[in-house]
Amino acid sequence: MKTPTTLIAFPRVPLRPHQIPELRAMVNDCLDWQDDRLHNHTPEGGEIYRYPLVQFRCHRGHAALFGLGEGCELLQKLTASPLLPEEFRAEMNTQNQQTKVELSENPLTYFVGHFLPLNADNYQQWKEQPGLVERTQLVERALTGHLIDFCTAVGYRIPNRGLRVTLKKMDTRASVMLPTAGKRIKFLCFDLTFEANLVLPDHLGLGKGKSKGYGVMQRIAQRQASPKARAVAKVRAMPEEGDE
Numbered sequence: 001m002k003t004p005t006t007l008i009a010f011p012r013v014p015l016r017p018h019q020i021p022e023l024r025a026m027v028n029d030c031l032d033w034q035d036d037r038l039h040n041h042t043p044e045g046g047e048i049y050r051y052p053l054v055q056f057r058c059h060r061g062h063a064a065l066f067g068l069g070e071g072c073e074l075l076q077k078l079t080a081s082p083l084l085p086e087e088f089r090a091e092m093n094t095q096n097q098q099t100k101v102e103l104s105e106n107p108l109t110y111f112v113g114h115f116l117p118l119n120a121d122n123y124q125q126w127k128e129q130p131g132l133v134e135r136t137q138l139v140e141r142a143l144t145g146h147l148i149d150f151c152t153a154v155g156y157r158i159p160n161r162g163l164r165v166t167l168k169k170m171d172t173r174a175s176v177m178l179p180t181a182g183k184r185i186k187f188l189c190f191d192l193t194f195e196a197n198l199v200l201p202d203h204l205g206l207g208k209g210k211s212k213g214y215g216v217m218q219r220i221a222q223r224q225a226s227p228k229a230r231a232v233a234k235v236r237a238m239p240e241e242g243d244e
Contacts, residue, residue, distance in 0.1 A: 002098040003154045005201040006065075006072040008079060009093045013063040020212050023063050024056045030083040037074055040211070051153035052211035063088070066203050069154065072096075099201040101156045107164065107195040112217040116176060116187040116208035117142035123188065139190065140167040146206045146215075147198060158198075169193040178209055193220070 015023060028038050040048045053071030057064040067075040078084060079092060118126060122142055129135055144165045151158055173189040187208055200217065207215035 001155070002100045003069060003201060004072045005097045005099065005203065006067040006075050007057075007059070007095040007203045008067075008075055009059050009062055009064040010088050010091065011062055011093060012087045012091050014061060015058045015063040016061075017058045017213060020056050020058055024212065026085070027054075027056070027065070027078065030078065030081055035074065037071060051150060052205070055205045055211045055213070057213050057216070066205065068201070068204075095203075097201055100199060101151060101154055101201075102199050103158065103162050104197050104199050107166070107197050108199065109168070109193065109195050109220040110200065110217050111191070111193050111220055112143075112206055112215055113191050114173065114176075114213070115143075115190045115192055115206060115215040116178075117146060117190065117206075117215075118188050119208070120185075126188065136167055136170060139170060139192070140165060140194075143167065143192065143194060143206075147196065147200075150200075150204065150206065151198075162197075164195075164197045166195045167192060168195060176209070176214070178212075189214075 024039070031038065033039065036042065036048060037053045040050065040052055042048060051068070053068050054074055055066040055068075055071075057066055065075055065078075067073075079089070117139055122138055125138055126135055129138065144163065147165065148158060148163065169192065171191040173191060176187045176189045177184045178187060179185075200219070202218055204217045205211065205213075205215050206217055209215065
């Protein structure tokens with residue numbers, strides 16, 4: 001079974017990363033906060049723990065929305081709504097994709113930008129293991145866990161010991177402060193290039209803050225293996241996709 005994804009960019013709506021929460025609030029206001037797939041919270045304010053089907057983005061300096069599965073249909077409903085501001089409805093650039101998430105015979109190369117892979121437990125491990133090799137292995141394991149979580153969310157069960165993930169490049173960015181459980185928590189932030197024997201959709205969000213523009217992933221074609229090509233993919237995959 002293939003997984004549908006939709007990326008909708010709004011060229012007439014300039015947006016900076018720190019304005020993503022405002023974009024999220026505006027979109028939910030259009031539907032009176034009635035559809036929890038847009039915000040993952042219960043009416044009482046509790047958090048719904050699931051992969052976000054709609055994700056809010058700053059894409060090349062403009063507002064954008066990413067939908068997965070049911071989220072694609074929700075975006076169609078939203079963009080057809082007369083409650084959506086005129087500047088959003090005036091022009092939309094839409095990219096639709098159908099991806100069969102599955103293991104691949106050969107490894108595929110991906111870039112993920114502004115990635116927040118570590119939770120409180122493995123952040124403690126990070127502090128206790130100052131060596132570069134140990135820290136790289138820790139991030140690689142965390143990345144693997146996020147990939148498995150996504151596959152589970154779309155109904156694909158990875159065969160036991162079938163997934164192979166290799167971290168090829170890791171750049172540390174400035175730490176990110178995000179609200180978590182009523183308080184602001186600091187998260188380590190990375191740009192990663194990695195290989196995995198797994199077919200994944202482009203523009204997928206991974207890690208903490210993925211509904212708000214962090215951890216946006218892009219596949220790098222094999223012919224783009226040069227440093228220059230990786231730089232191009234980096235610009236395309238993570239342009240201002242989160243607020244530092």
